[in-house]
Amino acid sequence: xxxxxTTTTKLRQPRPALPEWTMPAVIWVVxxxxxxxxxxxxxxxxxxSHVVVMALVAMALNFLLGFTGVMSFGHAAYFxxxxxxxxxxxxxxxxxxxxxxxxxxxxxGIAGTLLGTLICRRRGVYFAMVTxxxxxxxxxxxxxxxxxxxxxxxxxxxxxxxxxxxxxTIDIQGNGTLFYYFVLAVFAVCVALMAFLLRxxxxxxxxxxxxxxRRAQFLGIAVDKHIWxxxxxxxxxxxxxxxxxxxxxxxxxxxxxxYTISGVIVIMVVMGGMRNFWGPLVGAxxxxxxxxxxxxxxxxxxxxxxxxxxxVVMFFPSGILGMLKRRATT
Amino acid sequence: MxxxxxxxxTKAFGSLxxxxxxxxxxxxxxLRAIIGPNGAGKTTFFNLLTGxxxxxxxxxxxxxxxxxxxxxxxxxKLGMARTFQITEIFPELTVHENVRIGVEAAAGYSLxxxxxxxxxxxVRAGIDEILTLTNLTAKADRLVGELSHGDQRAAExxxxxxxxxxxxxxxEPTAGMxxxxxxxxxxxxxxxxxxxxxxxxxxxxxxxxxxxxxxxxTVLTEGTMLADGTPQEIAANPAVQAAYLGTAE
Numbered sequence: 158x159x160x161x162x163t164t165t166t167k168l169r170q171p172r173p174a175l176p177e178w179t180m181p182a183v184i185w186v187v188x189x190x191x192x193x194x195x196x197x198x199x200x201x202x203x204x205x206s207h208v209v210v211m212a213l214v215a216m217a218l219n220f221l222l223g224f225t226g227v228m229s230f231g232h233a234a235y236f237x238x239x240x241x242x243x244x245x246x247x248x249x250x251x252x253x254x255x256x257x258x259x260x261x262x263x264x265x266g267i268a269g270t271l272l273g274t275l276i277c278r279r280r281g282v283y284f285a286m287v288t289x290x291x292x293x294x295x296x297x298x299x300x301x302x303x304x305x306x307x308x309x310x311x312x313x314x315x316x317x318x319x320x321x322x323x324x325x326t327i328d329i330q331g332n333g334t335l336f337y338y339f340v341l342a343v344f345a346v347c348v349a350l351m352a353f354l355l356r357x358x359x360x361x362x363x364x365x366x367x368x369x370x371r372r373a374q375f376l377g378i379a380v381d382k383h384i385w386x387x388x389x390x391x392x393x394x395x396x397x398x399x400x401x402x403x404x405x406x407x408x409x410x411x412x413x414x415x416y417t418i419s420g421v422i423v424i425m426v427v428m429g430g431m432r433n434f435w436g437p438l439v440g441a442x443x444x445x446x447x448x449x450x451x452x453x454x455x456x457x458x459x460x461x462x463x464x465x466x467x468x469v470v471m472f473f474p475s476g477i478l479g480m481l482k483r484r485a486t487t
Numbered sequence: 488m489x490x491x492x493x494x495x496x497t498k499a500f501g502s503l504x505x506x507x508x509x510x511x512x513x514x515x516x517x518l519r520a521i522i523g524p525n526g527a528g529k530t531t532f533f534n535l536l537t538g539x540x541x542x543x544x545x546x547x548x549x550x551x552x553x554x555x556x557x558x559x560x561x562x563x564k565l566g567m568a569r570t571f572q573i574t575e576i577f578p579e580l581t582v583h584e585n586v587r588i589g590v591e592a593a594a595g596y597s598l599x600x601x602x603x604x605x606x607x608x609x610v611r612a613g614i615d616e617i618l619t620l621t622n623l624t625a626k627a628d629r630l631v632g633e634l635s636h637g638d639q640r641a642a643e644x645x646x647x648x649x650x651x652x653x654x655x656x657x658x659e660p661t662a663g664m665x666x667x668x669x670x671x672x673x674x675x676x677x678x679x680x681x682x683x684x685x686x687x688x689x690x691x692x693x694x695x696x697x698x699x700x701x702x703x704x705t706v707l708t709e710g711t712m713l714a715d716g717t718p719q720e721i722a723a724n725p726a727v728q729a730a731y732l733g734t735a736e
Contacts, residue, residue, distance in 0.1 A: 353600075353601075354600055357599060357600045357601050357602060358591045358596040358597060358598075358599045358600075358602060359597065359598055359599055359600045360600075361584065361587065361588055361591065362588060362591070362592070362597040362598075364577075364580065365577055365580075365588045368577035368578065368579055368580060369575055369576065369577050369578075371571075371575050372575040372576060372577065372646070373588075374559055374560055374563075375537070375559060375560075375563060375568070375569055375575070376563065376588065376589050376592040376593075376646065376649075376650065377560050377563030377564045377592050377593070377650060378560070378592050378597050379560060379597070379598075380560075382598075383597070383598075386598075
C-alpha cells in the first residue's frame with residue numbers, strides 16, 4: 158500500500174520549475190550577442206534592430222492589452238507620430254538625434270494622452286473602434302500634407318546623426334552595430350520601466366481591472382483614470398519605438414500611421430503571448446524575421462504569416478511564449 | 488443615528504417598478520437580513536444602496552449623510568463594501584494578491600507607482616489580519632479561480648473587508664452551497680458580526696442562516712416591503728407566512 162502511494166506521488170511530482178529569471182536571462186543573452194552570430198544564420202544587424210523596435214511597440218501595446226485588458230487597434234498612430242516627430246525635427250529643425258527623439262516621443266505620447274481622455278470614456282468594442290478612428294486622422298494628415306510630410310511618398314531627406322554624450326560621440330550613423338546597441342539600450346530602459354510599473358501598486362491595480370472591472374469599481378478603484386493612465390503610458394512607449402523606427406530607416410512613411418500597422422502590432426502581441434511580459438518580443442521576432450525571409454521569395458508572404466497566426470490562435474491560445482512557459486512549469 | 492438608511496427608495500425600469508417605496512433603517516452593529524421570493528427586488532434594492540444605479544425617487548443615507556447622488560466608487564470610499572450574487576473576484580490572481588489589491592485600494596495606493604518600505608509593512612500587516620479573520624491564510628498562495636465555491640466566497644468577503652468598511656453588504660453569500668460550505672460561510676459572517684461588530688446587510692435564501700444570524704429581518708415581495716422586525720416577529724407574522732414562508736412548505 159505504502160509502496161503504491163510513493164510511486165504515485167513520484168509520478169505526479171512536477172518537474173522542478175525553472176527559476177523565474179531564466180526567461181529574461183536567455184532573452185538578454187540572445188539580444189546582446191545577436192550581432193555576433195546573426196550573419197552565420199543569414200541575418201543582418203538592421204534586421205535585429207527592426208525586431209527590437211517592433212518588440213518595443215508590441216510590448217507597449219501589451220501593457221494596455223495584456224495587463225490592463227483593453228484593446229487598442231490604433232497604436233500605429235502613436236508609433237507613427239513618434240516616427241514623424243523625429244523625422245520632421247531632423248529634417249527641418251535640428252541635427253541632434255536626442256532632440257529629435259525627444260520631440261517624437263513627446264508628440265506621440267502627448268497626442269495619446271490627450272486623445273485618451275476621449276477614448277477612455279468608451280469600453281469594449283467601442284473603445285477599439287474609437288482608437289482606430291482617431292488613429293486614421295493622423296494617417297490622412299501625413300498622407301495629404303505633401304509639402305510638409307512628404308505625403309504618399311513619405312518623409313525623406315533626413316538621417317540619424319552621431320550621438321553626443323558629454324565629450325564623446327557615438328557614431329550610430331555609419332556603424333549599424335553601434336546603432337543596434339543604441340536601440341537595445343533604449344529598449345532596455347523602456348522594458349525596465351514597464352516591468353517596474355507592473356510590480357507597483359498601480360500595476361497590480363491595472364491587472365485587477367483586467368481581471369474584473371466590476372470588482373475593481375467596488376473596491377473604490379477609479380477604473381477610468383487607471384485605463385487612461387495605462388493608455389497614455391502605452392502611447393509614450395509606442396512613440397519611443399516610432400522614434401527609433403524613423404532613425405532605423407532614415408525615413409517615415411504614412412503607412413506607419415495606418416491601422417494595418419496597428420493590426421500587425423496586435424498580431425505580434427497575440428502570437429507571442431499576451432499577458433506574458435516577454436511574449437510580444439517573441440511575436441515581433443517571428444513576424445519580422447518571417448516577413449524578411451518569405452517576402453524575398455514571394456509577394457504573398459502575408460498569407461503565410463496569416464496561416465501561422467491562425468494556427469497559433471487555434472492551438473496555442475496563450476501564444477507561443479505562453480505555451481512554452483506552461484510546458485516548463487508542468 | 489442609523490448607520491444606513493433608505494427613505495422611500497423607488498426604482499422603475501420602464502413600467503416595471505422593481506423597488507417600490509422602501510424605507511428601512513439599519514442601526515450600527517446590526518445584522519439585517521433581507522429576504523423575499525425570487526423577483527422581490529432584493530438585489531435591485533441592494534444596487535440602490537450601493538450606487539450601482541441611481542434610484543428613480545427616494546434617498547439613501549449613510550450615517551445621516553445623503554449619498555443618493557454619489558457613484559458606487561465614491562460610496563466605497565465612504566465605507567460601503569459589497570459582495571455579489573455571482574462571486575466577483577480576480578480569478579487568475581492568488582488569494583493574497585486579491586486581498587492585497589483591496590488593502591492597497593483602501594489605503595489610497597492604487598495610483599502609486601512605487602511602494603515605500605513603510606507602506607509595504609502596513610499593507611503586509613493588513614493582508615495578514617484579513618486572511619486570518621477569514622481563515623484563508625493556508626490558501627493565500629492559491630489562485631482564487633481554483634478554490635472551492637465556499638472559499639471563493641470567503642475570498643470575496645475578505646476583499647470587501649480589506650476596505651475597512653463601515654457597512655458590509657452581502658448578496659446571497661451562501662447561494663449554491665452545500666451544507667458544509669454554508670456552515671463555513673455562516674460561521675464567518677457570525678464572527679464578523681459578533682466579534683468584530685461589523686454592520687452587515689445580507690440578502691439570503693437559506694432560512695436557517697437568516698433566523699440564526701439576523702438581528703432584524705426585512706421581507707420584500709414584488710418590490711414592496713411586507714414586514715420588518717426581529718426574527719421572532721417575522722416568524723409569527725401571518726402575512727409573511729402566507730406570502731413567503733408558506734410557499735416554502
